[in-house]
Amino acid sequence: MNRLTVYLLIVALLGACSTSDQQPQWIDNAAVDYPAEKYLTAIGEADNRETAAGRARANLAQIFQVAIKDNQQDFSQAIVNNSQGQSTSDNQLRVARFVNTQAQQVLEGTDIVSYWESPEGKVFSLALLDKAAASRRFRESIRDADRKTRELIEYASNQAPNPVAALRALEEARLSQLERDNSHRNLMVTAGKGINSPYSSDEVTALIRNALSTLQFAISADDSQIQSELGNAAASLGVQLVPASVYQLSSTLDTEPLQQKQGWWWIRGSLELELRQAEATLAKQRWPIKQSSMEAGMAQQRLRDTVNKKLPSYLYQMLTATPVNQ
Template sequence: MKKITLALPILLSLFLLSACAAPTNEEKAETERPDWIDHAQNKYSGQVYLTAVGDASNRTRASKNAIANLAEIFSVNVKAETKTLTEAVKEESVLGVTMESSSTLHRNIETESEQAIQGVEIKESWLSPTGEYYALAVLHRISAAQNLTESIIDLDEQTAELIDYSINVAPNSIVAVNALRTARDIQITRKMADLQLNYISGSGIPVDILSQKVEQLIRQQLASLKVSVEADIESQQSSLEAGLSHLGVTVVDASPLRISAKMDMIKPAYIDAWHWLRGSYVLTITENDQVISRKRWPVKVSSKQKELLTPRLQDKLNSRMNEYLQQLISDSPTL
């Protein structure tokens, strides 16, 4: 099933076309504060509707704020769970949640919230005697539940397609791992959408592909890799080998799949009684001498003693080696 997702700004503009009409007679005549501002559920039952009020100095902005506040209901109810889940994945998954993966995850969850509130309406508005505008955004729970159900079905289909691609189509092992990592992240998004669905309807949708299965496939794919390592410094060779072993990757003396490390540093600088060493650390994956992916990270160390710069640089690289390798192997390949 293919869903149509509108970005929140576009969504807001569509809703506000009707909200920007001339003030109603109620707005011109009423001086008493309407009950719906503080007790919307008296008119729009909380069992049937989700509601949110917005206020501003003009009617358009008040309507926009009301819709934004309604969207926030969805995000607030999953923010804590999202943080807990991603932290758990970082601890329990061999690939954790990389920077790219985390950014995609949050963007996907925001998209699901936007998808859920399609169908929201500005049902009430009021202009106070002091010139403050109020607007009430109303969303039928059934409409939101239908939108989320479609999203969850679509996310499950995406997961199945990525797993099939990883196993049967991916052109190389790194792309295969990346597809599985993406499937894992989609399942996190799916869990968040299911939490939203459970919040508004009282029940979710049973999951077809358990995240544990995806994690198992990731581990199996990593365990199948046989990689040789090449570094311009001996200590880096050992650090790379240890990091790959931590991921479950087998390191061998010679293999068509090779990871090479290079430090690209500029001449040390002496500034305000401190010695500084800056540059970048580069990891490259090649298969049969063809570059699959290359990633670069900025590095910087300082010391009062110049001779300590190199050991401190090595310590810093060692401390982040697992993170670097996770990104190199599981993030989208870059050259």
């Protein structure tokens, strides 16, 4: 009996080794073991386990690719281009942090449940996501975004101490809605149905446009050309220019002397915008700027052109940034 037992064990071990060369069924049809109505799956292939697992997770995350829409673009540039009848398709995108947030949210519930190494040495991995668990996370994210949006709009409408604070809250609400939209798309992937929103991105956008149109600024600058360009930037956002306004918008352009390196002329500096009400600074921000050319005069002109082009975006960023006293 002992010899027979040893023999059977040897046969069993040999059988296990031979079947390891056979491609597992999940590589071609994971739904056999993991039904599609309950799970999302993806395969990764590489020369080692770690890389194969990473590729499997990445392939699974691609199912939840974040759709980029016009209302997720640089909002200030969208306002300017729309007011001038131009397309917003080339606007600077501001969705990188949403993409990262959503990718992390998806991968949080992803498990690598199987590996297989082919006779040629290729490693395959199977990534698995439970749809029900993922749907719960997406619904929670959506409800948090709706709550945050509601509170921010309420604050902007009834509690903000000044129009700039109200605008800042509305911009946060807009960003919250973008996150909500991404979570909603993900929920549609895992659950097949979403949750109706009490707000829409268009409604929040309309509130922002209205808030901008109620702002009244007096403009000043240390350079007459910059002052004129700053006035144009404010007007392009819908802000009213009122010389007697209690809100004073100013700009300062500091540049270093021209430097020549390897046949190119370089000019560097910084642009600062500040909004004050009497002695109080409501918003303030500074941006580095630089330009180059093979001609000294052209480098300076390009710097001016860059400032002129970016001023609307810079102004909107300053108005919606975190207050300087926080």
